[in-house]
Amino acid sequence: MELNITKPIIFLDLETTGINIANDRIIEISLLKIYPDGKQEIRTERINPTIPIPAVSTAIHGITDEDVKDCPTFAQQAPGYNQFIGNADLAGYNAIKFDFPLLVEEFLRVNIDFDLRTRKLVDVQNIFHKMEQRTLSAAYQFYCNKELVNAHSAEGDTVATYEIMKAQIDRYKDASFKDKSGKITQPIQNNIAALSEFSYYNQNADLVGQIIFNQQNQEVFNFGKHKGKTVVEVFKIEPAYYDWMMKADFPLSTKKVITEIKLRGFNNSSVKIG
Secondary structure, three states, X not given: OOOOOOOOEEEEEEXXXXXXXXXXXEEEEEEEEEOOOOOEEEEEEXXXXXXXXXXXXXXXXXXXXXXXXXXXXXXXXXXXXXXXXXXXXXXXXXXXXXXXXXXXXXXXXXXXXXXXXXXXXXXXXXXXXXXXXXXXXXXXXXXXXXXXXXXOOHHHHHHHHHHHXXXXXXXXXXXXXXXXXXXXXXXXXXXXXXXXXXXXXXXXXXXXXXXXXXXXXXXXXXXXXOOOOEHHHHHHHOOHHHHHHHHOOOXXXXXXXXXXXXXXXXXXXXXOOO
């Protein structure tokens, strides 16, 4: 089944120096752009991360420092990526937790405010795990009856993810599913808004899920000693916690969110004299 879309969607995959959102870098990127009329464009490039690639990462994707030493940096390519992506929605495999946040982090490092809030985000892995509990290679075999020969190459994983999502829509179009409240719903619908909603386990306020929304739609911490408390409440009773987070090893995208919350609280508490 082809995707029912009203605007372009980008399927993406990143190969990286590691899995730390705040510190690691992209070394290969593949962007597969699908248009509403079915037209496809793909852009795949290797990137010089400007930091060493650990051996443990090379063992996974096979890319070495020597392979990327003459490649352009992300800073050099970022304007082109931003233009290619445009206003497209985004999809990927394990992308909500990793690829999307790391891509945003790379953009923020070069002062490009790549905003995800105006986009629908679909994570094919989360759809798969909710329905079948498998890995990418197993998902490809399960849904497409194909062997993923070139696993852990950015383009191979990107194209496989696109094919899997189309097969998921076919397989589950008549399925029913119980959400956390026990309500029975139809999970897989051929539109990006429904697929994006089904891709999330929590409603995140930041990209990596350090801050989530509670049932009252308030931002709350999802880690550490203040887990479950609202960010506004914590910053009010313990102002130093904001300073600690800004100096600590959190992603720039998370720091951007807590700064917006802090400024919003400051503006709301200000007294205006007319």
